Amino acid sequence: WQPDQLPSEAVREEYQRVVDEVRRHRHAYYTEDAPLISDAEYDALYRHLEELEALHPELVANDSPTQEVGGEVSAAFTPVRHLQRMYSLEDVFSLEELQAWVERATASVARLGGDRPLRWLAEVKIDGLAVNLLYRNGELVRAATRGDGTTGEDITHNALTIKDIPTRLAGSNLPAELEIRGEVFIATSGFRELNEQMVAEGKAPFANPRNAAAGSLRQKDPAVTARRPLSMFVHGLGAREGLAAGSQSETYALLRGWGLPVSPYFQVMDSFEQVLDFIGHFGQHRHDLLHEIDGIVIKVDDFGLQRALGHTSRVPRWAVAYKYPPEEVHTKLLDIRVNV
Numbered sequence: 186w187q188p189d190q191l192p193s194e195a196v197r198e199e200y201q202r203v204v205d206e207v208r209r210h211r212h213a214y215y216t217e218d219a220p221l222i223s224d225a226e227y228d229a230l231y232r233h234l235e236e237l238e239a240l241h242p243e244l245v246a247n248d249s250p251t252q253e254v255g256g257e258v259s260a261a262f263t264p265v266r267h268l269q270r271m272y273s274l275e276d277v278f279s280l281e282e283l284q285a286w287v288e289r290a291t292a293s294v295a296r297l298g299g300d301r302p303l304r305w306l307a308e309v310k311i312d313g314l315a316v317n318l319l320y321r322n323g324e325l326v327r328a329a330t331r332g333d334g335t336t337g338e339d340i341t342h343n344a345l346t347i348k349d350i351p352t353r354l355a356g357s358n359l360p361a362e363l364e365i366r367g368e369v370f371i372a373t374s375g376f377r378e379l380n381e382q383m384v385a386e387g388k389a390p391f392a393n394p395r396n397a398a399a400g401s402l403r404q405k406d407p408a409v410t411a412r413r414p415l416s417m418f419v420h421g422l423g424a425r426e427g428l429a430a431g432s433q434s435e436t437y438a439l440l441r442g443w444g445l446p447v448s449p450y451f452q453v454m455d456s457f458e459q460v461l462d463f464i465g466h467f468g469q470h471r472h473d474l475l476h477e478i479d480g481i482v483i484k485v486d487d488f489g490l491q492r493a494l495g496h497t498s499r500v501p502r503w504a505v506a507y508k509y510p511p512e513e514v515h516t517k518l519l520d521i522r523v524n525v
């Protein structure tokens with residue numbers, strides 16, 4: 186195809202086919218908690234869509250999957266509007282792409298950020314599902330899934346059964362209004378036990394901890410959620426009225442002090458070499474952690490610079506997810522070869 190030619194009928198058809206495929210897989214993954222293909226296969230499909238759009242920008246509609254946060258709001262839950270929008274993350278799949286992203290972000294910071302020092306906060310990318318916890322004066326008032334980023338699903342009763350999620354923050358001078366973004370997951374050890382239990386009860390085991398976590402949190406009956414070994418780590422913020430912190434790392438220290446679970450796997454750094462070391466370290470040790478990861482997230486630590494860099498309709502411009510190459514593993518339980 187020639188980029189300067191009007192797309193032919195065949196290109197339009199191929200584009201529509203890929204859009205429909207991405208939508209079908211998003212529905213299976215986010216709404217049904219039952220993906221039909223591996224994440225690596227989905228990522229390849231999504232990349233193909235991005236490439237088609239780069240070649241034929243005139244095909245890109247406002248509701249293209251590349252312009253939206255992936256999830257949906259199931260009719261089984263009450264919809265709730267987040268105070269501040271929730272975003273996805275831009276993915277890169279090689280260290281070269283990551284370096285190019287870091288160089289672009291550094292150039293933007295130099296343009297926008299004046300003389301603020303640029304520091305990176307690197308942390309593992311937890312393979313779970315995003316939640317938004319709203320605290321008013323330290324009291325948990327609502328928990329929701331990410332949904333389409335603007336509106337999520339009310340899962341407050343289910344969140345109340347997760348011991349990692351405090352119903353009341355400890356301490357004084359708590360922010361008037363605070364949206365905590367975290368990842369709910371099932372630890373590797375808990376996943377093994379849960380699947381053994383499912384099999385013993387004659388039920389189908391979960392394909393992976395991410396599906397188990399999503400299926401367990403998005404239950405109509407909180408008693409079912411309560412029986413599942415769900416955990417959570419905090420990784421971001423939405424509304425933050427009255428929060429006295431200038432960076433992501435300062436915020437983590439405050440949140441930990443208030444009793445919120447902050448991941449032990451993060452580090453603040455000021456060079457790309459340190460970022461590469463972090464990626465190498467967790468690439469080697471990814472199966473020694475408490476939970477599964479599918480990559481490393483690199484964020485600009487300073488809130489002022491985060492604000493200056495801003496967002497697209499789908500992702501923040503101040504963060505990126507480096508995805509590790511897929512591994513082929515043999516799962517004894519399912520006795521099939523799957524990509525994770």
Ligand code: NAD
Nearest residue numbers: 210214220222223224227255273274309310311315420482
């Ligand atoms: P994403 O999962 O690539 O990244 C965004 C999410 O990462 C955030 O919303 C947050 O919940 C999570 N996250 C975990 N650790 C984090 C941390 N430390 N800091 C910040 N965020 C962190 O994007 P997405 O839009 O949620 O989903 C896309 C991914 O989901 C795909 O890359 C694919 O792997 C998977 N997916 C798979 C299928 C399938 O059919 N298998 C379908 C849809 C999506």
